[in-house]
Amino acid sequence: xxxxxxxxxxxxxxxxxxxxxxxxxxxxxxxxxxxxxxxxxxxxxxxxxxxxxxxxxxxxxxxxxxxxxxxxxxxxxxxxxxxxxxxxxxxxxxxxxxxxxxxxxxxxxxxxxxxxxxxxxxxxxxxxxxxxxxxxxxxxxxxxxxxxxxxxxxxxxxxxxxxxxxxxxxxxxxxxxxxxxxxxxxxxxxxxxxxxxxxxxxxxxxxxxxxxxxxxxxxxxxxxxxxxxxxxxxxxxxxxxxxxxxxxxxxxxxxxxxxxxxxxxxxxxxxxxxxxxxxxxxxxxxxxxxxxxxxxxxxxxxxxxxxxxxxxxxxxxxxxxxxxxxxxxxxxxxxxxxxxxxxxxxxxxxxxxxxxxxxxxxxxxxxxxxxxxxxxxxxxxxxxxxxxxxxxxxxxxxxxxxxxxxxxxxxxxxxxxxxxxxxxxxxxxxxxxxxxxxxxxxxxxxxxxxxxxxxxxxxxxxxxxxxxxxxxxxxxxxxxxxxxxxxxxxxxxxxxxxxxxxxxxxxxxxxxxxxxxxxxxxxxxxxxxxxxxxxxxxxxxxxxxxxxxxxxxxxxxxxxxxxxxxxxxxxxxxxxxxxxxxxxxxxxxxxxxxxxxxxxxxxxxxxxxxxxxxxxxxxxxxxxxxxxxxxxxxxxxxxxxxxxxxxxxxxxxxxxxxxxxxxxxxxxxxxxxxxxxxxxxxxxxxxxxxxxxxxxxxxxxxxxxxxxxxxxxxxxxxxxxx
Numbered sequence: 001x002x003x004x005x006x007x008x009x010x011x012x013x014x015x016x017x018x019x020x021x022x023x024x025x026x027x028x029x030x031x032x033x034x035x036x037x038x039x040x041x042x043x044x045x046x047x048x049x050x051x052x053x054x055x056x057x058x059x060x061x062x063x064x065x066x067x068x069x070x071x072x073x074x075x076x077x078x079x080x081x082x083x084x085x086x087x088x089x090x091x092x093x094x095x096x097x098x099x100x101x102x103x104x105x106x107x108x109x110x111x112x113x114x115x116x117x118x119x120x121x122x123x124x125x126x127x128x129x130x131x132x133x134x135x136x137x138x139x140x141x142x143x144x145x146x147x148x149x150x151x152x153x154x155x156x157x158x159x160x161x162x163x164x165x166x167x168x169x170x171x172x173x174x175x176x177x178x179x180x181x182x183x184x185x186x187x188x189x190x191x192x193x194x195x196x197x198x199x200x201x202x203x204x205x206x207x208x209x210x211x212x213x214x215x216x217x218x219x220x221x222x223x224x225x226x227x228x229x230x231x232x233x234x235x236x237x238x239x240x241x242x243x244x245x246x247x248x249x250x251x252x253x254x255x256x257x258x259x260x261x262x263x264x265x266x267x268x269x270x271x272x273x274x275x276x277x278x279x280x281x282x283x284x285x286x287x288x289x290x291x292x293x294x295x296x297x298x299x300x301x302x303x304x305x306x307x308x309x310x311x312x313x314x315x316x317x318x319x320x321x322x323x324x325x326x327x328x329x330x331x332x333x334x335x336x337x338x339x340x341x342x343x344x345x346x347x348x349x350x351x352x353x354x355x356x357x358x359x360x361x362x363x364x365x366x367x368x369x370x371x372x373x374x375x376x377x378x379x380x381x382x383x384x385x386x387x388x389x390x391x392x393x394x395x396x397x398x399x400x401x402x403x404x405x406x407x408x409x410x411x412x413x414x415x416x417x418x419x420x421x422x423x424x425x426x427x428x429x430x431x432x433x434x435x436x437x438x439x440x441x442x443x444x445x446x447x448x449x450x451x452x453x454x455x456x457x458x459x460x461x462x463x464x465x466x467x468x469x470x471x472x473x474x475x476x477x478x479x480x481x482x483x484x485x486x487x488x489x490x491x492x493x494x495x496x497x498x499x500x501x502x503x504x505x506x507x508x509x510x511x512x513x514x515x516x517x518x519x520x521x522x523x524x525x526x527x528x529x530x531x532x533x534x535x536x537x538x539x540x541x542x543x544x545x546x547x548x549x550x551x552x553x554x555x556x557x558x559x560x561x562x563x564x565x566x567x568x569x570x571x572x573x574x575x576x577x578x579x580x581x582x583x584x585x586x587x588x589x590x591x592x593x594x595x596x597x598x599x600x601x602x603x604x605x606x607x608x609x610x611x612x613x614x615x616x617x618x619x620x621x622x623x624x625x626x627x628x629x630x631x632x633x634x635x636x637x638x639x640x641x642x643x644x645x646x647x648x649x650x651x652x653x654x655x656x657x658x659x660x661x662x663x664x665x666x667x668x669x670x671x672x673x674x675x676x677x678x679x680x681x682x683x684x685x686x687x688x689x690x691x692x693x694x695x696x697x698x699x700x701x702x703x704x705x706x707x708x709x710x711x712x713x714x715x716x717x718x719x720x721x722x
Contacts, residue, residue: 009051016044032086038079043214045072053123062123066133067113070120074110077146078103084153087175088168093156093393102149109142150183165407165426168389178217306339308439314339315443319450325349325458326359328450333360336424340436343405344425348372349451350418352459360423365404367423374400375409376418385410385440387432408432410440412448419451507547511540538584545619548612549681553664556688563609563692567602570610570642574635577614581622589627592618597635600642601715609689614644616682617709621648623675625706638712645698645710652703662687662697670703686711 020040023033049069056062081102085093113119118136157172164172318335322328329347337345337360346360348367358366378397379386386409391398401409408424422440424432514537516522518530525533578594585592621631625648632647651670653661660666665680687697690711701707 006051009047012047013044016040016047020044032083035079035083035086039076039083042072042076042079045069046076059123063120066120066123070113071110073146074106074113077149078106081106081149081153084157087157088164088171088389093160105145109138109145112138150179154179165402165405168431170430174217178214181217182214308435308442311335311339311439312443316446319446322450323454323457325357325451325454328454329357329359330361332447332450333364336422336440337361340424340432340439341428342407342424342426343428344423346423347420347451348423349412349420349455351455356420364425365406367404367406367421371400371404372421375421376411379409379411379418383411383413383441383444385437385444387437389431408437408440410444410447412444412451414448414452419448419455422447507540507544511537511544514540534583538587545612545615549616549685553681553685556685561688561692563606563689565604565606565693568605568607568610569600570603570605570644571596571600571635573607573611574614574633574644577611577618578633581615581618584619585622585631588622588625590622590625591630592633593630594633594635597637600635600637603642603713603715605693605713606689610693613686613689613711616686617644617646620682620709621646621650621707624648624650624671626650634710637715640715640717641695641712642715643698643710643712645708647706647708649706652705652707653701654703658699658701661699683709 017040020037023040024037028034046069049065049072053062053065053069056065082099085099109119116136118138119142120139121134121136124132124134154176157176161169161172314335315332318331319328322331329349333345333347336342342361344361344364346358346364346367349357350372351357356369356372375386375397386397386401388398388401388407401407404423405425406423407426410422410424411418412420412422422444424440514533517525518533518537574594575596578592582592618631618633625631629649634643634645634647636643651674653668654670657668661668662683664684666684667680690697690713693713695711695713698710698712699708
C-alpha cells in the first residue's frame with residue numbers, strides 16, 4: 001500500500017494516542033477512563049507491529065512483530081472487555097467469576113503467542129507484495145474465542161440498553177456501531193482475504209486500519225454525548241490541526257507555483273529564499289487563521305456550551321431579587337434547567353415546622369418525604385453532589401434516583417444540617433460533564449444562604465399573618481365587649497336619669513316644708529330646732545344641686561344636653577350665688593370676698609347652667625380651704641371677654657394629677673381624703689357647660705397653697721357708634 005498505508009498508519013497511531021491520553025488524563029481515577037485509554041494504546045501498538053511485520057523483508061523479524069501484534073490484540077480484547085464492564089454507567093457489571101476466566105484465557109493466548117509457535121508458526125514472502133502467514137494450532141481457537149467474546153459483550157449491552165437513560169442509550173448505540181464496523185472490516189480483510197487473496201497484505205492490513213472507525217464513532221460519542229469530559233482538549237487539538245493543515249497546504253501550493261514559474265527544484269538558493277519568505281508570511285498569518293478556526297470549532301463543538309461566569313451572575317441576580325420561597329425555587333430551577341439542559345430541575349426544602357416545600361420546573365416529579373430521609377442518611381454531611389451514573393448498580397440510592405429520573409442531587413447543608421436538596425433530571429441532549437457537576441457544587445453555598453433567607457421571610461410573613469389573625473380576633477372580642485359596655489353605660493345613664501327625676505320630686509317637697517317650718521308657718525321653733533333645720537336645709541339644697549349635676553351628665557351622654565341662652569346680668573347672678581353660699585362658708589369658718597364691677601353688658605348665656613358652674617367653683621373652694629381663711633371671688637372685663645375666678649388657700653391639686661382633673665368621675669387623691677363624699681362630676685360638667693358657651697375654663701394650683709378655678713366667656717360685639 002506504500003505511502004497511503006504509511007499515512008493511514010500515522011493517522012491512526014496519532015489519533016489513538018491522542019484520544020487515549022485525553023481520556024486517561026481527564027480522570028485518572030475513573031476505571032472506565034483507564035480501560036478506554038488502554039484500548040486506544042493497544043490499537044496503536046496493534047497497527048504499528050502489524051505494519052512493520054507486513055513490510056519487513058526479514059521473515060524472522062516479521063514473525064517477531066506479528067507475535068507482538070498478536071499480544072497487542074490479546075490486551076486489546078482484555079481492555080475492551082473491562083471497558084464494557086463499566087460502560088456506560090461507570091460501575092462494574094460482571095462478577096469476578098465471569099471476569100477471571102475471560103481475562104485468564106486472553107492472557108494465556110498472549111503467553112502462548114510469545115513463547116511458542118502455536119499461534120504463529122512462520123511467515124513466508126514468496127514474491128514482492130505477497131506474504132504468507134503459517135498459523136499454529138491455537139490460531140483458529142483464538143479467532144473463535146474473540147468472536148464469541150465480542151458477541152457476548154454486544155448481547156449484554158443490548159440487553160441492558162432498555163433500562164438505560166436516553167443519553168446512555170445514545171452512547172451505547174454509537175459505541176456499538178463503531179465496534180460493529182471494526183469487527184466486520186477485520187473479519188473481511190484480515191480473515192477473508194487469507195482465502196481469497198492468499199494473504200496479500202495490501203488488503204489484510206486494511207482490517208487493522210479499520211480501527212479508525214471504532215475510534216471515530218467513539219470520538220463522536222465523546223463530543224456529542226459527553227462520554228468523557230475531554231471536549232476542551234479535543235477542540236484545541238482539532239483547531240491546531242486545522243491551522244497546521246492550512247499552513248502546510250498554503251506552503252505546498254506556494255512552493256509548487258514557484259517551482260513551475262522558475263522551473264527549478266526546491267533545493268535551489270532562490271527557492272530556499274522564497275521558502276523562508278513564505279514561512280515568514282505564514283508566521284504572520286498564523287494568528288488570524290487560528291482565531292478563525294477557533295470561532296468555527298467553537299460554533300460546531302460548543303453550541304450547547306455555557307459561560308460559567310454568566311451563569312453565576314444570573315443565579316446571583318435571581319437569588320438577590322426573589323424573596324418569596326416558592327418563586328425563588330421556581331426561578332432558580334428554570335435558570336439551572338435551561339443552562340444545564342436538564343429534563344427536570346426542582347428543590348426539596350425542609351421547613352422549621354417539620355413540613356417541606358417542593359418547587360421547580362413545570363411538570364417536575366415530586367420527591368416523597370421518606371425518600372428524602374433516605375437520601376439524607378446516605379449524604380450525612382457530605383456537601384458534594386451525588387451523580388447517579390457514578391454509583392454502583394446495586395446501590396440503593398442509585399436505584400431510588402433512577403426511579404424518579406434524577407441524575408444529580410446536590411445536598412444543601414447549613415451548620416452540618418441538611419435543609420434540602422437540589423435535584424436535576426437526566427440530560428436532554430447527552431450527559432452531564434464533570435464541569436457541570438463542579439458548577440453545581442460551586443453554587444451550593446449561595447443557594448443555602450438564599451433559601452435560609454427566603455425561609456426566614458416566609459416565617460415572618462406567616463407570623464405576621466398569625467398575629468393579624470389574633471389581632472382581628474381580639475378586635476372582634478373587644479368590639480363585642482365594647483358593645484356590651486356601651487349598653488351597660490346606656491342602661492346606667494337611663495337609670496341615673498330616672499333615679500334623679502324620681503329623687504328630685506320628694507327632695508323638692510322636703511326643701512319646701514323645711515322652708516315653711518323655718519318661716520314659722522308651723523308654729524314657733526326653738527333656736528336649737530332652727531339650727532338643726534338650717535343644716536337640713538343646706539343638705540337638701542346640696543342634694544338638689546347634686547341631682548341636677550347627675551341629670552345634666554345624663555343629658556350629655558344621651559345627646560339631650562341643650563343650652564338655652566338669653567340675655568343675663570352676670571353681676572347679679574354672681575352676687576346671688578355668693579349670698580346663697582355665705583351661710584355654708586360661715587359654717588366652715590370662712591369668709592367670702594367679692595368686689596363686683598361697676599357694670600357689664602348683658603351676656604347671652606344659659607343662666608341656670610352657668611349658675612351651676614359658679615356655685616360649683618365657690619362650693620369647692622369652701623370645702624377644700626383651711627379654716628379662718630378667705631375665698632376671693634372676682635368678676636372683671638378683659639377686652640371682649642368677661643372673666644370669673646374663685647381663689648382659695650386650700651389643699652391645691654398634685655402636679656401629676658392635674659391632666660385628669662376635668663374628666664368624668666375623677667377626683668384628686670388629696671381631695672378624696674378631704675371630702676370622701678364627693679362625686680367627681682362638678683368640674684367635668686363645668687367644663688362641658690363653658691365649652692358649650694364658646695368660653696374657656698381657667699385653672700391654676702399649687703399643692704398645699706391653694707387653687708384658682710374660673711372661666712371666661714365672650715361678650716357680645718357692640719355696634720360701632722354712629
